[in-house]
Amino acid sequence: MRTPTVEFDCAECGSRVSADASAASATCTRCGASRELTPAGLAPSGGLLGCRVCGHLELYTRKDFPKPLGFAIVIVAAILAPFTNYISLGVAALLDFALYFTMPELVACYVCDARHRGFPAEPRHPRFDREIDERLKYGRRAVMGKPMREGGTAGAPEPEH
Ligand SMILES: [Zn+2]
Numbered sequence: 001m002r003t004p005t006v007e008f009d010c011a012e013c014g015s016r017v018s019a020d021a022s023a024a025s026a027t028c029t030r031c032g033a034s035r036e037l038t039p040a041g042l043a044p045s046g047g048l049l050g051c052r053v054c055g056h057l058e059l060y061t062r063k064d065f066p067k068p069l070g071f072a073i074v075i076v077a078a079i080l081a082p083f084t085n086y087i088s089l090g091v092a093a094l095l096d097f098a099l100y101f102t103m104p105e106l107v108a109c110y111v112c113d114a115r116h117r118g119f120p121a122e123p124r125h126p127r128f129d130r131e132i133d134e135r136l137k138y139g140r141r142a143v144m145g146k147p148m149r150e151g152g153t154a155g156a157p158e159p160e161h
Pocket residue numbers: 010011012013014015028029030031032033
């Protein structure tokens with residue numbers, strides 16, 4: 001099984017830190033700054049209850065798809081298009097599609113954008129919900145805001161929109 005990892009921006013130097021998510025703290029490899037990982041984020045089973053970095057209880061699951069790779073495929077396909085009777089465009093679409101479905105998932109924090117990888121599948125956090133995002137960004141002024149579910153998004157149903 002993969003070791004669960006968490007990736008976040010260093011508060012000191014801003015570089016991306018990737019750390020063993022089961023550890024009590026994480027150290028930035030660039031500037032050496034260390035920060036505690038919040039214990040609230042981890043269930044006894046090892047599942048993810050909330051963010052390991054900021055402790056917020058609302059997270060969303062998304063594909064771990066590297067955008068530059070997707071773009072690269074499309075660009076190469078576009079360059080080749082005139083020479084392949086545009087078949088390359090169809091191949092690129094298929095390739096992107098196949099890649100998307102084979103990519104592993106990651107769980108991201110709405111608040112601090114920490115990325116959690118390799119955690120047990122349960123409890124599951126639903127996909128991105130704009131209502132949660134709006135509420136966290138705009139608070140009371142959010143038009144679509146709905147209050148946080150008790151316990152956050154762990155095991156919550158998928159958003160219906
Ligand atoms: Zn740093």
